[in-house]
Amino acid sequence: xxxxxxxxxxxxxxxxxxxxxxxxxxxxxxxxxxxxxxxxxxxxxxxxxxxxxxxxxxxxxxxxxxxxxxxxxxxxxxxxxxxxxxxxxx
Numbered sequence: 001x002x003x004x005x006x007x008x009x010x011x012x013x014x015x016x017x018x019x020x021x022x023x024x025x026x027x028x029x030x031x032x033x034x035x036x037x038x039x040x041x042x043x044x045x046x047x048x049x050x051x052x053x054x055x056x057x058x059x060x061x062x063x064x065x066x067x068x069x070x071x072x073x074x075x076x077x078x079x080x081x082x083x084x085x086x087x088x089x090x
Contacts, residue, residue, distance in 0.1 A: 001065050002081050004029050004041050012045060012061055012079035013070070019049040024067075027079065033060055040064060045079065 004010070008029040016023045027045035036042050041063045047055035062078045064070040070080040 001040060002063075004032050004043050004063060006030070006032065008043075009082065010043070010045065010061075010063060010079045011067070011082055012047060012058060013077070014047055014049060014056075018051055018056075020051050022050065025049045025055075026082075027055070027058065027061075030057075036062065043079075 006029060009026050010029060011024050012027045013023055014025050019025050025047050027047045029043045030046055031044040033042040033044060042060050043063060044057065044059045045061050046057055049055050058077055060077065062073070062075050064073065064078060064080045067080050070078040
């Protein structure tokens with residue numbers, strides 16, 4: 001699993017009404033709270049929504065490796081690492 005650091009970018013769940021109808025947006029890690037008992041990480045973040053105004057602060061966001069893992073946990077405040085971009089070889 002990735003190890004978060006100050007400034008890491010992750011994807012977190014948000015209210016779609018505050019984010020141009022999307023239920024996820026990027027967020028910047030502002031504090032690494034620490035490792036959790038399941039081997040993942042908890043972090044504080046500042047969201048970067050696709051909308052007017054500033055983002056919101058979210059505390060103790062549980063990070064998962066993939067979007068599927070984050071959505072299947074039932075944890076209200078969760079996030080995941082952005083997928084790696086595909087490299088075009090030519």
